[in-house]
Amino acid sequence: MNHQPIEGFSRLTKQGKIDWLNGEYLNGDKTYEHILKQYWNDNPELQKLHDEFSENTISNFYMPYGIAPNFLIDGKLYALPMAVEESSVVAAASKSAKFWIDKGGFKTTIINTKKLGHTHFIMDVEPHKLQHFFNFKLKKKLFEATEDITANMRRRGGGILNIRLLDKTAEMPHYYQLKASFDTVDSMGANFINSCLEQFGKTLKEEIAASEDFSMQEKESLQVVMNILSNYTPDCIVRAEVSCPVEDLKDDSGIAHEEFAWKFKQAVTIAEIEPYRATTHNKGIMNGVDAVVIATGNDFRATEACAHAYASRNGKYSSLTHCTTDNGIFRFWIDLPVSVGVVGGLTNLHPLVKFSLAILGKPSAQQLMSILAVSGLAQNFAALRSLVTTGIQKGHMKMHLLNILNQLGATEEEKKYFVSYFRDKTVSHHEVIDEFNRLRTQ
Known part of the structure; x- marks a missing residue:
């Protein structure tokens, strides 16, 4: 069949979109239309809400929504909501939670909550000259120009933390950045950050144009390329860990605790040094993280991108988790860079997201960061436990x-x-x- 392009697809009704697909791609087979409509919600208002989450929607795509109970995190017991289609993820997380509940559970530390964004621009000017202008004139103007945008965030305890000028001319001719760090409190903050950055771009152009510090040629060379947050947040990071005496690592596979601890540590070390193994190792971690990210209405694509960039931060892709067995103490931990929110976006709209946050005790963004890191650590512990004992396929x-x-x-x-x-x-x-x-x- 020779398919034809279509104009105005987005303006068609839902039924019109389905009819077009049937005629253009499905040879008029109504079976598929029946499948699509099976997944429509019987409540028209709820269906309309889901339709408006995205564009050109013709149905809903369901994923299993499960619960992993018995997570003792920082002395508080949680049941984790997990939206995931892969077999054994929820079971593995639950098994890890049960294993650690009588050993003190999971402990977490928020290391930092900075989020980043950049105004990327080109300007044919000497770096020292631009830096002097930034230090003594521009930086103050950038804060002033965004006061209206940041007012509400500042009242909640967040806002713009710092703004720096970065010289990137060694990597690309005439390339500079305004690099800003933000605290967005309980929101993920993408819209807030991008609004601030777009104002930076406008203010930069206005201040350069009005300045007597630059020649006309230098002024005309200024091009603001883009203003955008970064999903790489190495300074928005949480640590989750478990520990116990090696002799407490009793495993139902029959393996001795000393051998279990030794093999487990070797498995983690292999993932630290071998990218082929690290990729699968970290994928398993993200099975646990993403399932809770999705259930709480956050952006799993951003979470994935950030985690994998962080795993490569030293120039070689490596494990996100680490293990020691010093002085007879088994310690296993993860440092997870993750930027999430509990207000805004789907958190106030999607009924199941509201449910997820309710069963988690309506956590703050920092508490949700901790929960996500624990979910990833638990998933990794379960996978490695299987790998070094019975093998992954049995479970x-x-x-x-x-x-x-x-x-x-x-x-x-x-x-x-x-x-x-x-x-x-x-x-x-x-x-x-x-x-x-x-x-x-x-």
Whole structure:
């Protein structure tokens, strides 16, 4: 089929968009339309709310929403909401929480809460000349020009923390930055930061144009390229950790606690030095982090980008978690850079986000940072615990069993049979299919 471009797609009704897709891409097959409408909410007001979260919406895309209980974090017991489709994530987090609950639980420290943004500009001028102008004239003007924008944030205890001029001309001709740090308190703060930065860009142009410090040629060379926050926030960081005497690391796999501690530490060290392993290692961490990020209405893409950039900060991609076994004490921790909010965005709109924040006790942004770091650490502990003992497939594939059976169209009785059949076995896809076919041909 030769598809044709369309003008004004966004102006079509929802049904109009579906009709166009049916005619242009689906050969008029109404089966797909039925599937789309199955996922519409019966409450038209609630459906309208979801439609308006994004653009060109034609349906809802559901993800499982689960609860991982028994997380003891800084002396308080939590049940973590997790929106995730991958088998075993919620189970693994819950298992880790249970393991550590009688060993003091998880402890967290907010290391810093700075967020960053930049005005990127080009100007053909000597760096020392521009720096002098910034120090003695421009910096003060930038703060003054954003006072109206920052007023509410300052009343809440946040605002612009600092503004610096960075000389980037060694990396790109005539390239400079205004680098600003912000405290956005309980909001993620993207709109606030970007509003401040856009005002920086305007003020920069106005002040340069009005200044007698620069020649006409220098003034005309100024080009503000963009004003935008950075999702890399290495100074907005939280530490979560667990620790206990090595002899308390009793594992139901039967491995001795000394061997468990030794193998666990080796596994973390491998992820610290080997990028191929670190990538999968950190992906597992983000399974736990992202699930809670999504459930609380925050931006998992920004969270992922920041974490992986931080994992590469020393010039080589490495583990986000670390482990020591000094003086008979097992210690396992994560330093997670993460910028999240509990006000604004979906937090005031999405009903399940409101529910998530309610069961978490309506946390502050800093408390949510702690919860996210704990979720990632717990997920990593569970994965490494499996890897160095029974292997990853035993637990993961057991959780994946129902997915395989659903694909095969198994009955409820057949599902019960297979759960019993694999109770003490490692699930494998081919063995499920072989046994399923055997049952069906009896």
